[in-house]
Amino acid sequence: MQTQLARDLGLEFPVFAFTHCRDVAAAVSKAGGLGVLGVAGHSLSNLKMELEWIESEIGDKPYGVDLLLPTKFVGSDRGGLDAEALDARIPAEHRKFLDELLAQHGVPALPPDAKLAPEFSVGYEGQRDVIELVFQHRIRLIASALGPPPAWMIDLGREHGVKVAALAGTVEHARRHVEAGVDLVVAQGYEAGGHTGTVSTMVLVPEVVDAVAPTPVLAAGGIGNGRQLTASLALGAQGIWCGSVWLTTEEAETHPVVKQKFLAATSSDTVRSRSLTGKPARQLRSAWTDAWEDPSNPDPLPMPLQPRLVREAQARIQRTAHKNEGAQQLANYFVGQIVGSLNHVKSVRTVMEEFASEYADTMERLDALAGG
Ligand SMILES: Cc1cc2nc3c(=O)[nH]c(=O)nc-3n(C[C@H](O)[C@H](O)[C@H](O)COP(=O)(O)O)c2cc1C
Numbered sequence: 001m002q003t004q005l006a007r008d009l010g011l012e013f014p015v016f017a018f019t020h021c022r023d024v025a026a027a028v029s030k031a032g033g034l035g036v037l038g039v040a041g042h043s044l045s046n047l048k049m050e051l052e053w054i055e056s057e058i059g060d061k062p063y064g065v066d067l068l069l070p071t072k073f074v075g076s077d078r079g080g081l082d083a084e085a086l087d088a089r090i091p092a093e094h095r096k097f098l099d100e101l102l103a104q105h106g107v108p109a110l111p112p113d114a115k116l117a118p119e120f121s122v123g124y125e126g127q128r129d130v131i132e133l134v135f136q137h138r139i140r141l142i143a144s145a146l147g148p149p150p151a152w153m154i155d156l157g158r159e160h161g162v163k164v165a166a167l168a169g170t171v172e173h174a175r176r177h178v179e180a181g182v183d184l185v186v187a188q189g190y191e192a193g194g195h196t197g198t199v200s201t202m203v204l205v206p207e208v209v210d211a212v213a214p215t216p217v218l219a220a221g222g223i224g225n226g227r228q229l230t231a232s233l234a235l236g237a238q239g240i241w242c243g244s245v246w247l248t249t250e251e252a253e254t255h256p257v258v259k260q261k262f263l264a265a266t267s268s269d270t271v272r273s274r275s276l277t278g279k280p281a282r283q284l285r286s287a288w289t290d291a292w293e294d295p296s297n298p299d300p301l302p303m304p305l306q307p308r309l310v311r312e313a314q315a316r317i318q319r320t321a322h323k324n325e326g327a328q329q330l331a332n333y334f335v336g337q338i339v340g341s342l343n344h345v346k347s348v349r350t351v352m353e354e355f356a357s358e359y360a361d362t363m364e365r366l367d368a369l370a371g372g
Contacts, residue, residue: 001356035058037054065142079124193282193283201222219241262339288317
């Protein structure tokens with residue numbers, strides 16, 4: 001499994017793990033892959049602590065970070081809007097619908113001292129501090145999602161010897177990223193958890209590999225076992241980029257109620273919905289997504305209005321989902337179609353070992369076919 005990209009980054013396996021959980025990122029890097037911490041939703045001080053913790057855990061093993069850098073969002077023509085301007089754009093009808101949805105499900109209000117997660121940040125300038133902070137650490141890779149990285153981020157990558165990646169859901173995205181100067185492209189198909197386009201991984205990966213050669217490509221979306229890893233290499237990818245498979249690991253900080261829902265879910269139980277971030281993102285179907293899909297209810301707002309609107313409601317649901325049936329029905333999270341194969345809690349190391357052993361078995365089977 002020693003692809004050129006794996007050799008360049010000093011990896012034992014070309015397995016790239018996207019995660020919002022530092023324990024998962026560290027465990028993947030320790031097991032020979034590359035843990036990539038999603039930094040969206042971290043405050044600067046918290047992020048610094050997380051990166052320092054990962055570095056203390058993994059020693060000189062490589063790791064990376066990922067940012068959401070959307071090019072199109074409400075106010076993007078002005079480099080973003082302040083909180084007051086965003087609030088003024090949230091219709092009263094949406095606030096009323098959300099209040100009623102939570103009331104119908106009996107979800108209690110937050111206690112007065114409850115803290116909300118940090119604000120969803122968009123725009124290059126709004127995230128400059130974050131990008132400068134991560135470059136003060138020993139990252140080996142930085143990835144940009146929802147748009148190409150700015151030129152100054154590519155320059156910082158070159159200066160620090162850090163590979164710059166970008167996620168692509170179409171060939172056009174991939175070409176744009178390469179024109180911007182990225183070192184590798186993550187071709188992420190429709191099956192994926194999180195923000196996703198409409199082209200399947202099976203179709204997208206070879207298209208992108210051909211379109212951007214010789215730039216290396218990672219396959220993403222619906223990959224959770226060694227057969228899918230081997231298939232990705234067969235499609236021309238230099239490795240895999242997975243997100244969902246880590247969400248049911250021992251190390252993952254997935255909400256316990258949602259983890260149980262993931263373990264029970266089938267591959268038909270996800271939906272692409274704008275109800276959490278304002279852009280289409282694959283997540284587990286729940287009473288939350290059903291309500292936002294219902295044509296008699298308001299449509300989700302565009303990014304970043306929707307995350308601003310639902311931030312408190314989501315905190316209320318998560319705080320009480322373990323004891324309140326209504327909150328439990330609403331609870332969900334981003335996950336891809338591979339959720340149907342996530343039926344047991346395993347350690348990250350076990351997942352990595354299974355990737356490797358199933359890859360070896362599959363290669364043996366294919367060798368026998370070729371020889372026979
Ligand atoms: C819970 C979750 C959160 C995600 N958040 C982000 C994110 O902040 N930035 C990003 O680039 N990708 C994000 N993604 C997408 C992953 O980077 C990755 O492309 C995707 O999970 C691959 O498909 P898979 O879920 O089938 O493995 C997220 C995915 C999941 C499951």
